[in-house]
Structures are given as C-alpha cells and as structure tokens.
Amino acid sequence: MTEAENATRRTIHDRIRERPGVHVNALVRDLDLAPGQVQYHLRRLDRAGRVVGDELFGRTHYYTPEFDGWERGALALLHRETSADIVAELLAAGPLPAGETAERVGIARSTCSWHTGRLAEAEVVRTTRDGNRVLLSVAEPERTARLLGRVDPSLPERLVDRFTRLFDSMVAE
Template sequence: MSDVRRTVQGHIESHPGVHFNELVRDLDIATGQAQYHLRRLRRAGCLDVVELRDRTHYFPQGYDSWEQRTIALLRRETARGIIIVALEDPEPSAAELAGELDVARSTISWHVSTLAEADVAEKCYDRHGRSHVKLTRPEETRCLLDEVAPSLSDRLVDRFTRLIDDTFGESATRR
C-alpha cells in the first residue's frame, strides 16, 4: 500500500464520516489523487461510503448504516446543534430550535427533514399543531456525538448557508 493511500485510510479511521472535500483539504492532496486512492480503498473493502444530501462521507469498516448516517449528520453544524438541543431538552419545538440556534425556521425544517429521513429523529406534533423533534435513539446518538467534532470548513459552509437564508428571508419579507 502506498504512503498516500495509508495516509488517506488513517485519516478516515481517525475522522469517521469525513466528507470528500474535507478529506482533500485536510490532507492537501489533489482531487484526482484522492479519488484514485479512495476508489482503491473501497475496492479493497477497507472503507464504506455513504451519500447523504449531496455529500459523500467515508467510514472505516465497523459502523452500521444508522451510525454512519448519524455521524455524517453530526459533522454538520446545524444538524449537530439540533441534536444537542434535543439531547438536553427532549422534543424541542421548531421555534425553540430556531431561537436557540439562531437560524431561520426554514433551515431548521430542512435539517429536521434530513434527520428524519436518516432515522436519527422524527417530527411529532403537539395538540396545537406545533412541530417538535424527537431523537429516535438518544443514548446511542449521545455516544456518537463524542466521536465527532465538525471541521472548520464544515462550520464555515453551514454559516454561509445561514447567511444566504437570512438574506433571502429578509428580501422575501420586503416584497
């Protein structure tokens, strides 16, 4: 095994759920070089790949599909924030999440839908019709949270998305 491939594999083992762009940036390797080594590692059965909302995440062997989806989402700042709030306050409302995380309700809705599709959380409604979020496996999620810290680049992408949401939200209310 080449040194570069060994480095890629080691990075994936120490950063489960790392997505492609983050891997390229962290290792400072060319896109084509990363693709080549990832393809070889995958063919050799050394890693698993998960596609989730337009991002490809890489995992060492040993994680089941629910853990992979959960870890991938924990690498995204807003989804991670929703999960943390839901761990501290079971069944927070969408309004509470938006206020706590200082993001638009539409952003909360998008991330909650993603969490629900991944079976990490579910939407439920109170008797007044307000939506709430409930984690499907809170204790297991708490354990996985300790394994994942989002990268600086992930946090910047999420903050840029918030900026766009805020900008479009303001211009829509001015019309």
C-alpha cells in the same frame, strides 16, 4: 505497491478513522493531496474492505466498516454544524417544539425545518404532532450522543452553516 503509496493510503485510512463520514473534497483539502490521488487510494481501500463509501445527501462519505447504515447517515448529517447544534440541544433539553428548537439554536425556523427534515429522513430525529405544534426528539439518544462526540465539522462546513445563519438573521429582521 511502493512505500509512498502505502504511506498515502495509510494516511487516508487514518483520516477516515479519525473523521468518519468525511467526503473526498475534505480529504483533498485536509491532506493536501490531488483529487485523483485520493480517489485512486479510496478505490483500493474500498476493494480491500478497509473503508465503505456511502452516497448520502449528494456526496459520497467514507467510513471504516464498523459503522452500520444508520450510523453512516447520522454521521454524514452531524458533520454539519447546524444539524449537530440541533441534535445537541434536543439531547440536552429533551423533546422540544420545532419553533423553540430554532430559537434555542439561534436559527430561522425554515433553516431548522430543512435540517430536521434531513435528520428525520435519516431517523436521527423524530417529529410528532401535538395539535398544531411539531415536537422534535432524538430517536436514539445514546447512539446519537456517542456519534456526536466523533464529529468535528471542518472549517468549510462551519463557514457554510454560519453564512446561512447570518443570512437567515438578516432576512428575519
């Protein structure tokens, strides 16, 4: 292995350690590397047991091995700004009705429902019924708060979420 390959592999590994749950496209963008180059080094890192690739929600996300399956799923979702905002609101306020959660986060109820559906599927958020109301709560508050501190949505992820919010607000009017 050449010194350049070592440096590139180390750079990719360091980025995955800094941003657990990052996907290939983000690595390509963030590190200004060719997709094939990133994929080659990811395969090598995976074979060496230095990273774990997990297919979640339509993308393969990469982590260092210390994250368990639940944490990997939570991190993949928390990279989305809207999901992170919902979880942060629930952590701050405690259990809330779904409609109130949407209102506090400033999103349409349908957008809140879509995100909380995925969060519930990954067992990050619990949904319970109180009569006709759906109550939302964070399943594992301490672990979730720790993971929330590890994510920083990328610019493209934030733009997608903000466009969705803008569109929702225009449709709601």
